[in-house]
Amino acid sequence: MAEKAAQETKKALAGGEAPLVIVNQELVPALNIVGKGFEAGTLFLPQLLMAAEAAKAAFEVIKQAMSGSARKERGSVILATVKGDIHDIGKNIVKVLMENYGYKVYDLGRDVPAEKIVETALEHDVKLIGLSALMTTTVVNMEEAIRLIRIKKPDAKVVVGGAVMTQEYADAIGADFYGKEAMDTVRYADTLFPEET
Template identity: 45%
Template sequence: MNQELLLKLSECVEFGKINLASPYPPNMKGQPGADEYTKEALEAGAQPSEILDELVAAMGKVGQKFTENKIFVPQMLLSAKAMSAAMAHLKPFFASGAVQRKGTFIIGTVFGDLHDIGKNLVAMMVEGAGWEVIDLGIDVKIEKFVEAVQQHPGAALGISALLTTTMVNIQPVIEAVKAASPDTKIIVGGAPLSAEFAASIGADAYGKTPQDDIVWLDTLIA
């Protein structure tokens, strides 16, 4: 029974079925979604860690499809929202320590930049991959990045920028963070950035897609 519920949950996340009220995808309209199936699985005795493993696997499929251009941002957002609906039921187990996260990932859009769709997508996908995510929001000042890193020792940091006029603001953030916490690993991303630019400003990695961030983060704990 649990396995059947977990399979249905996995399908809901993979195809973006958030809850019973959600009309998407059309072929699953009127059916329960990730929200209901997670609740049902827990009530049926499924272990929170089992459910998390299922979510991580489902989001892995979503990330792979996106990388291969088989789905696009709207479908990916729906999957991420379905995953978030499921994760809401697991939050008490994370708080109690019954389920362990892989680590902590801090993310924010650099100061001067108000764009958040890409940042939000990365945050949701990384959370779905089993990480605790601290989202600092948009227009994040240098001091706030430094403070967050100091409050969460051992956390990795992601910095986003969507404009050529704000991408230059990332370097002073990296310099300040590295001065305060030399061991902090930093990944950067956003439409105008490149691997070459990331290397030139002292970042440890560049993420073109959310899946890139997840793969890189997993190497930190391998």
């Protein structure tokens, strides 16, 4: 399945489809369907892992296609999938986009405790923190992370995303911004760190 996903992605790119179009119109919606199926109990862990591997393979092809277009470094951002959540494909998509748009990314990985996020933000004086959650059960951990960030690093902005996130959820847990699509996070970062002319 992963091999087929990589082949189809190469074919789409060769046919002139833009990398971001593939990410936003094909990869992300497919992952949302899988995430919702897993939540509803119609898909199970083996299917979730197969889908994750397929998306990862497709994403590797896209990453290669986008490399070399990096700009001058603009600012730093922390990306983390919150505690209890092991899904990091969406976060990885955001990471590659952020790097390609000139941001230094501290990728803390998945299943990251709130304390580790805050510790990294303080250590590197990071002003933007991106949190991801794919499962509704981990949104409470995202809320806890935001609460801790507000206390320990009040000057940092928090952007949230993931299959289960909505604007309402983001507002309820105190996030500064909700990124529905991977590119939204880049656009938000661009408003915080304007490019020097």
